[in-house]
Amino acid sequence: MRHAYKKKILYCGLVIVGVIIFLHPNMNARRTYDFIEKRNILEHLYDQTAQNFTSPAILDCDYHDILFDDTTMSINLMDGDLIEGHRIKDGGEFHPSDCKPKFSTAIIVPYRDRAETLRGFLVYMHMFLRRQNIHYRIYVIEQVDMRPFNRAKLLNIGAAAAFKAGYPCLVLHDVDLLPLKPANLYACTKCPRHMSSSINKFRFVLPYLSLFGGAIAITSSQFKLINGMSNEYYGWGGEDDDLYARLEVGELKLCRFAPDTSRYHMVTHQTQQKGEKRHKLLNYAKNRINNDGLNTLRYTEVATVLHPLFTHIMVDL
Ligand code: UDP
Ligand code: BGC
Ligand code: MN
Secondary structure (H helix, E strand, C coil), X not given: CHHHHHHHHHHHHXXXXXXXXXXXXXXXXXXXXXCCCHHHHHHHEXXXXXXXXXXXXXCECCCHHHHCCCCCCCHHHHHCCCCCCXXXXXXXXXXXXXXXXXXXXXXXXXXXXXXXXXXXXXXXXXXXXXXXXXXXXXXXXXXXXXXXXXXXXXXXXXXXXXXXXXXXXEEEECCCEEECCCCCCCCCECCCEECCCEEHHHCCCECCCCCCXXXXXXXXXXXXXXXXXXXXXXXXXXXXXXXXXXXXXXXXXXECCCCCCCEEEXXXXXXXXXXXXXXXXXXXXXXXXXXXXXXXXXXXXXXXXXXXXXXEEEEEC
């Protein structure tokens, strides 16, 4: 009798676990999605360097080899140090010296209180990016006030700094994401690109087709066209879905690279408090595009410091 009872409980438990797994959002995840074939990537790229950028090199850089590079980077690199003589300028700017790059990219990282992750990110990213023969600069935008974290507003602030420096391409990038494939070129495509479509946290599967968070590449003109991101999302969630709604309003169709090229490692971290207003805001995302964004961006710049590996902009929102 007791044995039969135990069996029943075990059976019920298995059914419940099965239902939970089945109903989990990731069950609807995409093992594959539309993407730009490797052989077509070059023609989709947005060739443009920053306004004031001049290269001492004569020959144009070639991007074929990196796009067809099949290797995977080791995430252990983030625990090490950069090699001596890395030629990164104060403020975290780099360009190749033996060829003329075709792309200038501002990498913008929203940040607060994850010092160890930031250190690993900077070391890893400079090692990753220097192989790609692009001109780039890393901006870290730190929220210094104690309000809930506002990722989107920090990204708007970073974008404004990148516009000032004349960057034609923005990569908006979480600090805990490490791109694993050198073939994932940090340059803009003509279509806004969702870069982190294959993250270990989601078992390397895209949770839903309109996901536009984590790491994305968008041209500065496209970002201006949609008035940047909303400034209203305090706390976790929704701000990236709001950005997707803006792409729809602007009739900008997103694109991606192949899942294998788009693999990322997310460093583990604590979960944030969810934003209370995120669902409400998202319902009216399309109505707010013209009166909530770059044109209504207000904040106090506390300091800007050029560190050896990044430009550090501290802001009070
Ligand atoms: N972030 C941060 N400090 C925080 C919260 C968020 O630096 O306290 C930044 C960081 O770049 C992080 C991104 O915002 O990668 C997204 O937040 P989080 O990683 O918590 O969200 P997830 O995308 O993992 O759900
Ligand atoms: C949230 C997004 C988040 C996504 C993946 C969605 O429910 O609204 O902000 O990026 O889940 O975690
Ligand atoms: Mn994260």
